[in-house]
Amino acid sequence: MTARRLIWLMGPLFLAAGAAQAQTCSATVAGGGITFNNVDPIALSAVTAQSTLSVTCNWGLLAAPTVRLCVNLGLGNSSTSVNPRRMQQGTANALQYLVRTGSAAGLVLGSTETNNQPLNVQMTWPGGGVNTLTQTFTLYGEILANQPAVPVTNAATTVYTETFSSASARLTYQGYALPVLDPGTCPVLLASSSPIGFTATANVTKNCTISAAPMAFPQGSTLGTALNATSSLTLRCSNTLPYAIALSGGGSNAVTARRMSRTANGVTTTVNYQLYLDSARSQIWGDGTGGTLRHTATGTGYPAQVTVYGQVPAQATPVPGDYSDMITATILF
Secondary structure, X not given: OHHHHHHHHHHHHHHHHHOOXXXXXXXXXXXXXXXXEEEOHHXXXXXXXXXXXXXXXXXXXXXXXXXXXXXXXXXXOOOOOOOOEEEEEOOOXXXXXXXXXXXXXXXXXXXXXXXXXXXXXXXXXXEOXXXXXXXEEEEEEEEOXXXXXXXXXXXXXXXXXXXXXXXXXXXXXXXXXXXXXOOOOOOOOOOEEEEOOOEEEEEEOOOEEEEEOOOOOOOOOOOOOOEEEEEEEEEEEOEOOEEEEEEOOHHHOOOOOEEEEEEEOOEEEEEEEEEEOOOOOOOEEOOOOOOOEOEEEEOOOOOEEEEEEEEEOOOOOOOOOOOEOOOOEEEEO
């Protein structure tokens, strides 16, 4: 009789510890996910964003007071791994990112189904007539650095996304009658499950950068023959982004009649010169007015160099000295 009573008492205790689910739990992410704004791939730097995950449990009658919960973020519709994940635009354009918990350098959030670590927490019924408890956690998103080839489309800010199904983004939980019965691992066999709505979004912006090296013509005692020189512009533009480079008229404010100048004792003298797109020095590089041309191309996300061809044509030799001009290179995109 004593033995039968012992077995009869142990049976309900085991079931209450593992199978009784009189509590219900759910999880939500603020804004429905993580959004990265102003992502500039040619800046080569990481971009971070945060969102808040809220986990709420409600305890009813006969509820197990201790709950083991795991937030699983598996593979979205465009990723093949959780480290890194991939947002996509269209079918070919991808942007790598991570989702972490704990800190900006913390655990890479994963899922039990992908053999990566989910967010694993324990919640305990607060008692005292309080039957609902909410805990919040920060999700840290990171667009990985050094992705210069990520393209924009239609020369405009381009939205990359990854969506997660209810099976890949979900909360699993299980109640235990006593804290010591909680194994500390994510529940699997008898777990309840609740979907988490989650979408990762990145707004990828178009951009170009440009720098210039000075142009120095060779020294000469006379200008009876033409003097040639070259310089270069170094630029980087978003992948697939069309751009044009215009050169100003300098001090003369005339792209078809550029002049270097020298001022001494209140007297200004000038030397005529011109800038060209081609080595034959037949295509004047200007701003597109007066028959001049601009350099046009499409960005790749990587640095590119463009040669500027200069010429001082044969002309009357002015007062000896150093002549200079300041040209503004403008990149249009």
